[in-house]
Structure formats: C-alpha cells, structure tokens
Amino acid sequence: MKKDIDIPEVTDVYVAAVREEHEEYGSLDWNAYLINxxxxxxxxxxxxxxxxxxxxxxxxxRHxxxxxxxxxxxxxxxxxxxxxxLNNEFSVSFFAEGKMFHKKFVFKKNSINEKALREVPVMQKKGVLLK
Incomplete structure (x- = not known):
C-alpha cells in the first residue's frame, strides 16, 4: 500500500535561516522562513x-x-x-498542482552562522539556505 503512494520530488521550495534586526529590542535574531x-x-x-x-x-x-x-x-x-x-529539522508538507508534497530540511548543528550567509531567492536577503 505504502509503495503505491506517489509523493513527487520537491523543487523550488526552500527553508532559510535569516539574521534580522528585531525592531523592538534592537537585537540580531535568526528566524526560519519557508520560501515558495x-x-x-x-x-x-x-x-x-x-x-x-x-x-x-x-x-x-507545529506550524x-x-x-x-x-x-x-x-x-x-x-x-x-x-x-x-543542535540539528534543526523542518518537516514540510503541502499541496500544489493537485498533489501532496513532502520534504525534510535539516540545518546541521552549528551550520547557521555568519560565515554561511548567501543570497536567498525571493527574499532578496542573505541567509543560510536549504534546498
């Protein structure tokens, strides 16, 4: 039964950790984003x-x-x-094109840092991106 379920490959959906200034506290915080x-x-x-x-x-x-x-x-x-x-895992499921999609994104421990920053698609910001 499980072998009969077709879950297509996820492409062009990402999870990113972005460093942003908190307006109220003035601190630099890491936030996780889902990007379509x-x-x-x-x-x-x-x-x-x-x-x-x-x-x-x-x-x-859960979100x-x-x-x-x-x-x-x-x-x-x-x-x-x-x-x-720690390792930070984001298990993402969604519907698109009339199908169900699922993918696990894992930031390995200590991989979210300033040295790993790069341009994040759609957001036009720098962050740590998982594809």
Whole structure:
C-alpha cells in the first residue's frame, strides 16, 4: 500500500535561516522562513520543527500556513541561539498542482552562522539556505 503512494520530488521550495534586526529590542535574531519559488500557490502547508543531537532534544513545534502564494515567503519561527548548537529539522508538507508534497530540511548543528550567509531567492536577503 505504502509503495503505491506517489509523493513527487520537491523543487523550488526552500527553508532559510535569516539574521534580522528585531525592531523592538534592537537585537540580531535568526528566524526560519519557508520560501515558495514556484509559479504555483502552496496550500495547506504543515511544518513540524524540532532540534536534536545525540543527548538533547527540543519540544516539537507545529506550524500551518493556509496558502503561500507564488514567489513569496512566510516566517516560520524564531531560532534561539541555544538551538543553533543542535540539528534543526523542518518537516514540510503541502499541496500544489493537485498533489501532496513532502520534504525534510535539516540545518546541521552549528551550520547557521555568519560565515554561511548567501543570497536567498525571493527574499532578496542573505541567509543560510536549504534546498
């Protein structure tokens, strides 16, 4: 039965960690974003995130986005400095083109840092990008 389920490959949908100044506190914070670089709207987006390593694990966070239009992005969550020392996994499921898509994005521990910054599509900002 499971072998009969066709889940197509995810392309042009990314997760990025972007360093931004917090307007109220004036601090530099890392935020995770979901980016839709497709020509299609993503519908019923479900994101499950968690941080982990061999001995530590964070709480599981669940997020939903009803619709994410083409060539757009949405903030998923704030990333505390403590969790950057862990592997940070974002399990993303959505509907597009009448099909269900799913992909896991994993930031390896300590990979979210200033040295790893590069241009992030759609956002026109610098961040750490997972494809």
């Amino acid at each position: 670089d497709l020509a299609e709207t993503l519908e019923s987006v479900l994101i499950v995130s968690r941080g982990y390593d061999g001995t530590r694990e964070t709480s599981v966070m 939903s986005i009803a619709k994410l239009p083409p060539q757009s992005f949405a903030k998923v969550e704030f990333l505390q400095d403590d969790v950057l020392q």
